[in-house]
Amino acid sequence: MTNKEKVSAAEVVKRARSDNKTDSRVMIKQLLTDDFREFHGDRNSADDPAIIGGIGRLLDRPVTLISTQKGHDVENRLATHFGSPEPWGYRKAIRLMKQAELFCRPVVTLINTPGAFPGMDAEKAGQGEAIASCIATMMNLKVPVISLIFGEGGSGGALALASSDRVWMTEHSEYAVLSPEGFASILWKDAKRSSEAAEVMGLTPAALLDAGVVEQILPEPLDLVGLRQQLFSAFNELFALTPDALVEQRYQRFRKF
Numbered sequence: 001m002t003n004k005e006k007v008s009a010a011e012v013v014k015r016a017r018s019d020n021k022t023d024s025r026v027m028i029k030q031l032l033t034d035d036f037r038e039f040h041g042d043r044n045s046a047d048d049p050a051i052i053g054g055i056g057r058l059l060d061r062p063v064t065l066i067s068t069q070k071g072h073d074v075e076n077r078l079a080t081h082f083g084s085p086e087p088w089g090y091r092k093a094i095r096l097m098k099q100a101e102l103f104c105r106p107v108v109t110l111i112n113t114p115g116a117f118p119g120m121d122a123e124k125a126g127q128g129e130a131i132a133s134c135i136a137t138m139m140n141l142k143v144p145v146i147s148l149i150f151g152e153g154g155s156g157g158a159l160a161l162a163s164s165d166r167v168w169m170t171e172h173s174e175y176a177v178l179s180p181e182g183f184a185s186i187l188w189k190d191a192k193r194s195s196e197a198a199e200v201m202g203l204t205p206a207a208l209l210d211a212g213v214v215e216q217i218l219p220e221p222l223d224l225v226g227l228r229q230q231l232f233s234a235f236n237e238l239f240a241l242t243p244d245a246l247v248e249q250r251y252q253r254f255r256k257f
Contacts, residue, residue, distance in 0.1 A: 010195035012204045013180060015172035017114075021151045022222065024052055024067040024110060030224040031108075032056035032065065039096060041088075045125065048089030050080035050117070053096040055105065059232045064100035066093050066161060067110035070151075083152070084117035087130035090160055094130075094137045097145075106144040106235045109161040112151030114179070116160070131160045138163035139254070140247060144238035146231060149173045149214075150222065165238055165250050168216040169205040175213070176203035213257065 007015075028036050034057035040047040053066040070076075070083035077083075093109075100107050116127055138145060138161075145164035153162065153175030162175075169175060176183075180194035183201055202208065205217040218227065238246060 008195070009174075009198035009201070009204050009207075010180070012172060013174050013194075013198050016151050016153075016174040018151075018172070019072075021070075021112060023072050024069045024112065027110060027150070027222075027224065028052065028056070028065060028067060031058070031228055032063070033059055033228070036065070040092070042091035042095060044091060045088040046086075048080075048086050048092060049076070050083055050085040050113075051089035051092055053092055058106075058108070058228060058235070061232060061235065062103075062105050063108055063235075064096050064105050065108045065110070066096055068113040068161065070112060081117045081119070083113045084115060085113065085157060086117050086119070086122045087125045087127050090116075090130040090134040093161060094134055097137050097141055101141050101143050104143060106146070106238070107141065107164075108231060109145065109147040109164065111147060111149045111153055111158050111161050112173075113154055113157050114152050115154035116157035131156045134160040135163045139250060142243035142247060144235050144246065145250075146234055146238075148218070148227075149175050154179065163250075163254065165246065165253070166216070166234060167214045168218055169208065169214050170218050170220050170222060171205055172220050173205060174198075174203045175205075175208055176201050 036054050036056040038052060038054035050069055052069050055062060055064050068083050068085065069080055071080050097107055116131055147162040147164040147167045149169045151173055153173060155178050180197040180201060181191045184193040184197040185191045208214045209217055
């Protein structure tokens with residue numbers, strides 16, 4: 001959080017959920033310095049518009065970029081379940097991460113999701129297994145992975161794309177095991193106490209930085225040119241490690257939690 005402004009946890013959640021967040025496709029276009037080649041489908045079930053994935057260039061380095069997508073109009077938001085991926089979305093991400101490892105490309109993930117889609121078809125198709133497999137794949141990738149949470153970071157649906165070497169957040173984003181409304185409903189049987197729950201949960205960027213869950217808070221609006229350079233420099237640092245050392249360091253990062 002910037003020194004210029006201090007806001008409550010409830011206000012952070014409100015801003016994280018804002019419709020004014022930059023659309024993922026706009027971010028991708030401005031972040032990458034070459035044409036983005038998008039890939040579709042998990043090679044098993046379907047394509048999921050809630051997950052955008054493909055390859056491009058970050059300055060002179062080829063990268064794989066995977067992002068959640070909420071959409072910016074009613075039609076797109078309904079198609080993406082308001083940014084909540086289904087199993088085939090996570091399996092598409094797994095496919096692209098394994099491809100990145102094969103060609104020694106680093107991976108960038110951009111995250112703005114309330115969580116995985118809880119629909120009946122998604123559950124029947126193995127939503128829990130898809131999330132677990134995505135986390136396991138990320139944890140064992142032998143190439144660097146950096147995640148940026150720029151809006152909502154909801155539960156396992158976000159963690160599935162944030163089991164990375166470094167996790168960054170924008171100042172108006174949140175990252176939590178469940179929503180404040182869900183927390184209040186479970187703990188106090190009263191969803192109306194969500195503002196109080198937000199304060200208790202420690203879901204703000206500042207609280208998560210203090211706890212060592214994230215490494216950096218980025219001011220908003222995002223400076224995508226500056227972010228591009230930060231990502232490029234961070235990948236250079238991570239590539240200095242051997243693949244085995246990279247995986248071990250990532251494991252230890254999460255083990256301490």
